[in-house]
Amino acid sequence: MQREGYAVDMHVKVLDERVVERAKERGLDALVYAPHFTRLPEIRSRAAAFSDDELTVFPARELFTGAWQERRHVLAIGLDEPVPDFITLEGAMTELERQGAAVLVPHPGYLNVSMGLEDIERYRDIIDAVEIYNPKQLSYHWDRARAFAERTGHETFVSSYAHLRGTVGEVSVAFDEGLDDVTALTRALKTDAKRTLIHRDGPSHALRRALEWAHLGFENTWGKFDRLMLQGTEPTHPDHVAYDDRFDDVKVY
Template sequence: MSAQDRVDLHVKVLSDDVVSRAKQCGLDVLVYAPHFTPLPEIEAAARRYSDDELQIVPAREVFTGHWRDRKHVLALGLSDPIPDFITLEGAMAEFDRQDAVVLVPHPTFATVSLGREDLRRYRSQIDAIEVFNPKHLPMHNRRAQAAAAELELPAYTSSYAHLTRSVGLARTAFETEIDSERTLLSALESGADRRIEHVTGVRRWIGTAGELGHLVWENTWKKARRIPGPGIEPTHPDDPRYAGRFDDVSVY
């Protein structure tokens, strides 16, 4: 690998086409964190698609809180499954127990993100804040950059790709070799030097339009069948795989 390894730190899709596109974009690592998917399934997919050219690292973007006021947190290096639909406090306590790497995707964005108060409260647990997201308008990215600067926390970016063609639109270039999950976790925990890279111009705005269109679809009729309840989602706290461990912090 090159001395400067490029990582797309958050994608929602994984397939042969995604892997091919990632390689064409010069990526060395993808962090795969699909919605509402149990950790063992994510880990199995990551192993299946990893090869000598591209490392796939499993992660979970945990949906904390209720649908109307949910806060997303991205965790890497998890050793045990963790459900969605639990309190933010419960999720952060579990991340701490597992000594997970904690990243903040799309901070202060709408009602799906950690706000300034949350960021200050959990600053000591947060390993990096996303400062550029292709789905965002410039004002959203500026606000995220200001939050990272104010709290003096490391920055990162990702494509946050829900669509194959979005993979690689943004990536974090580390000034160190990232050749495994372990070395990525170490780089994030240590605040290793990095550079934020993303496409610009027409390609950037085509990507933004596509992802925003997907967001609208995801939050309209698709969301209607995502209303949580016992047995609805495999990442619901009531699922047997969690053995009742999260009953006291479940929000449904």
């Protein structure tokens, strides 16, 4: 697939040498790396380690806000300081606005883990873009996400939301201008820089989507049990010493 512009896969969960190789084969210029329950300094360190002259890895955080039963995911790019999971959506949005981060809505209206139309309208002035496609979603999720974005007037984006290496680069956003660093990406998102949304199609893409769906089933069964029952307190919990009790007034656990 030939892409024009500066091509970014806007949300991946995996990062290693094979991911970098895959991204380059797919013609990407950059990845946005936002793994689950990983603190910002570690994300930054890994992003730097896997960046080179051909591919830039931008660090980001997908925040898990609220309690498990009513959690809302928020993708934050351009953070200056760490922000924990398990704080209220309002508390997270207030902090992201304070830091001037780019605030993106991943997979809106998806299962019980996403911001809905009411949330997007409430934080209309803080949110910078709404995702309208990723391979884990079904067609009615895409339609609903587009309807949300049209209703609220937000800029849109797409991503591979890759939890598996092979999905990296299946989806990308091509910006008209190059992006030297995460500050430039943040600025592009906050100023609605011109972009083209791209995703692959056909049987191979359908297979990647099916494999990501299978992984979603694992993640929401054994993976969730492992996180909640076997691993103890998450490193991104607001009680972690790294957050210096700054979020005590908005934590939900």
